[in-house]
Amino acid sequence: MQLCKYYPVANDRMGSIWTLCSIKDTCIIEFGPAGTTHYAVEGIGSLNAGEGSRIYSTHMDQSDVTFGKYDRLEKAILEVDENIKPRYIFVMASSISSIIGADIESVCSDLQSQVQSKLIAITTGGLKHQYHIGVEQTLELLVKKLVGDYPRDVNKYNILGCTIDKYNYASDVEEMKRMMKLFFNKEVQTVFTCETTVEEIEQASRASLNIVMRKEALKAAKWMEKTYGIPYIYHHVYGLQNTIDFIEAVNKIDGYEVNREYLNAEVEAVKKHLFSLKRKFLFYKETKECAIFGDYDTVLGFDAILKELGLATDRLEVLYQTEVEADWISGRPELERIKYLKSKELFMICGDGPSLEMEHQAKVELQVSNPNLNQVLIYPYTPYMGFRGMLFVIEKILNIK
DSSP states (O other): OOOOSSOOOOBHHHHHHHHHTTOBTEEEEEESOHHHHHHHHHHHHHTTOOSOOEEEEOOOOHHHHHHTOOHHHHHHHHHHHHHTOOSEEEEEEOHHHHHTTOOHHHHHHHHGGGOSSEEEEEOOOSSSSBHHHHHHHHHHHHHHHTOOOOOOOTTEEEEEEEOTTSTTHHHHHHHHHHHHHHHHOOEEEEEEETTOBHHHHHTGGGOSOEEEOSGGGHHHHHHHHHHHOOOEEEOOOOSHHHHHHHHHHHHTSTTOOOOHHHHHHHHHHHHHHHHHHHHHTTTOOSOOEEEEEEOHHHHHHHHHHHHHTTOEEEEEEESSOOOOOTTOEESOOHHHHHHHHHHOOOSEEEEOHHHHHSOOOOSEEEEOSSSOSSOOOOOSOOOSSHHHHHHHHHHHHHTOO
């Protein structure tokens, strides 16, 4: 366990909660003490998430732990089903109930015939993995347990991997919807899981394409391709060239034909402002080195953006432990980051809330990842992805005094 001044990396249990909590007409029941559930709810608030699922705790006590009793959990399931009547109840183990080996799946199986809600057991207890694994496992579970077999609609597509732990998720989804409508005249079927409904998830097999927005959604996309024959595209839609490459990849899917007039107009608009920025830096004599801290896909995406802007990246750090590119680092102690930022002269930091809060010498700071300390995100049209995302970042830098 590493000492932390700010936040330790969240566990897989939190990743599951973040993935589920924005699905409407569902409830989450956690078999654990009230404190762990309270921590989870507070964390959701800091991520600027909208209303979705309701979260309840069984208020597990010492006797439940000592004797392995399930009375509180069974009563909670029956009460939520009777009084709230959600379509689905996700029943979760907490870290405490995981330690004693609580059999959540058996409880759900035994009670299913007594309730109207569909019971789904979530077994990520928070003791094995970091949060991105919880996101990955829960997205895969959703497509396996909730999605049904429906007729294909060539005018529909899904977005996979947009969950509330992704900073600026609402704006990035809106940009993806805008581009797909403008360039291909297609409508979104289901967003996994940004403020979506149970019905939208159940009917996700209607889509003719899955757009994967993060690495953790790949397993879900591959399962849907194997089961329903839905092709997927996993492309980092950050920066001008990456966005063009993404549009061209979509254009190769059967039933998708890009509107070249609209595409060329957007590309030229970005190139115009990109030229203005590069002209500003033409005689810039100070450092152009930057550092990026965040989740895997954000770090990869902003590395592409900064390189297109003519800036250099000195440090690329994924804040949890995962496989990364050769010149990256991941899952390092917080103290290393504190020392680096204090000593290194930088032009720009793109990072999470704690990284921006640390003492640093950068001229520009831009929050691009969670955890979030201070930012309130309400207006859903300031993306980092896509053509407008590139324009938004250019605007931020052009306004430097």
